[in-house]
Amino acid sequence: xxxxxxxxxxxxxxxxxxxxxxxxxxxxxxxxxxxxxxxxxxxxxxxxxxxxxxxxxxxxxxxxxxxxxxxxxxxxxxxxxxxxxxxxxxxxxxxxxxxxxxxxxxxxxxxxxxxxxxxxxxxxxxxxxxxxxxxxxxxxxxxxxxxxxxxxxxxxxxxxxxxxxxxxxxxxxxxxxxxxxxxxxxxxxxxxxxxxxxxxxxxxxxxxxxxxxxxxxxxxxxxxxxxxxxxxxxxxxxxxxxxxxxxxxxxxxxxxxxxxxxxxxxxxxxxxxxxxxxxxxxxxxxxxxxxxxxxxxxxxxxxxxxxxxxxxxxxxxxxxxxxxxxxxxxxxxxxxxxxxxxxxxxxxxxxxxxxxxxxxxxxxxxxxxxxxxxxx
Numbered sequence: 001x002x003x004x005x006x007x008x009x010x011x012x013x014x015x016x017x018x019x020x021x022x023x024x025x026x027x028x029x030x031x032x033x034x035x036x037x038x039x040x041x042x043x044x045x046x047x048x049x050x051x052x053x054x055x056x057x058x059x060x061x062x063x064x065x066x067x068x069x070x071x072x073x074x075x076x077x078x079x080x081x082x083x084x085x086x087x088x089x090x091x092x093x094x095x096x097x098x099x100x101x102x103x104x105x106x107x108x109x110x111x112x113x114x115x116x117x118x119x120x121x122x123x124x125x126x127x128x129x130x131x132x133x134x135x136x137x138x139x140x141x142x143x144x145x146x147x148x149x150x151x152x153x154x155x156x157x158x159x160x161x162x163x164x165x166x167x168x169x170x171x172x173x174x175x176x177x178x179x180x181x182x183x184x185x186x187x188x189x190x191x192x193x194x195x196x197x198x199x200x201x202x203x204x205x206x207x208x209x210x211x212x213x214x215x216x217x218x219x220x221x222x223x224x225x226x227x228x229x230x231x232x233x234x235x236x237x238x239x240x241x242x243x244x245x246x247x248x249x250x251x252x253x254x255x256x257x258x259x260x261x262x263x264x265x266x267x268x269x270x271x272x273x274x275x276x277x278x279x280x281x282x283x284x285x286x287x288x289x290x291x292x293x294x295x296x297x298x299x300x301x302x303x304x305x306x307x308x309x310x311x312x313x314x315x316x317x318x319x320x321x322x323x324x325x326x327x328x329x330x331x332x333x334x335x336x337x338x339x340x341x342x343x344x345x346x347x348x349x350x351x352x353x354x355x356x357x358x359x360x361x362x363x364x365x366x367x368x369x370x371x372x373x374x375x376x
Contacts, residue, residue: 007037009094014045085111109143126297129274156298176354185264194265196280199230213243214322227252285342309341
């Protein structure tokens with residue numbers, strides 16, 4: 001980049017914990033260090049769960065709004081956020097907008113109508129499987145085609161998006177993998193399976209609990225450790241009690257630093273009903289851990305090949321998952337082999353290389369061009 005520093009506005013639905021928020025805040029900090037002017041704007045929830053450079057003061061478009069219930073109140077809240085977003089754009093005139101996740105993507109495109117501000121949007125999940133409310137599905141289809149650049153972190157997501165956005169405006173930008181050079185594993189005398197993610201239906205932790213219960217007697221020394229928060233926390237805890245495994249399931253809540261949990265795990269298990277490209281999976285692979293993923297979405301399968309560098313099981317198949325978990329628990333050599341291959345598979349996802357890809361995408365959008373797609 002030459003000439004004056006670029007000014008990027010990064011728009012997110014919220015700044016709570018989550019894989020997308022981690023990607024966005026890490027990118028914001030990196031761009032600032034490279035001389036960019038960076039604003040981080042949230043549609044709600046101003047306080048960032050992940051650390052932001054002190055020079056970045058998040059902007060909350062919700063102001064005094066509260067989460068609305070009912071169609072009229074939701075529409076009124078959306079219109080007020082849209083108005084505040086338009087005012088920000090008129091006053092600050094960023095060189096480019098980067099939005100992540102459908103809600104922010106739609107707001108970014110609508111908000112910049114009639115303004116000479118290029119918009120880069122980013123799909124972070126699996127749109128082939130993830131279903132939004134009908135009104136948001138309609139909006140997603142009609143706004144994505146108007147974005148200057150559409151990015152995703154998996155080739156499968158881009159293939160689905162092609163129905164709404166021309167392939168000529170699509171760019172694959174993989175997730176970066178940034179793990180500490182040294183990690184002290186969580187202290188425990190017992191081996192464990194790890195799972196990381198929001199406690200909701202998507203992550204299928206109900207299937208994981210059932211699978212672990214099936215093998216609990218066969219692997220009496222092993223525990224299950226789950227990190228995350230979400231709406232199904234109570235139901236999942238109750239399920240663990242019903243299955244008789246509550247004393248062997250440890251709930252860690254939301255972890256700002258998941259690496260000790262991942263580094264000491266015998267395997268990471270992600271039986272999700274749909275996924276983008278989970279950061280936890282990539283981080284576990286970079287740490288040399290064996291991973292088990294479901295076949296529900298293309299994103300994880302672009303990195304995990306069954307039997308080569310991890311294990312793949314059918315979605316919603318607790319019995320199959322239990323069999324694979326037991327095999328890994330019984331075979332430390334297999335875990336080591338899969339973990340070593342996993343580390344090699346993600347070695348190219350260096351943070352500096354991915355940041356350079358993002359900078360190329362944003363720079364190109366500013367001048368009406370499109371860089372070559374990255375490769376994961």
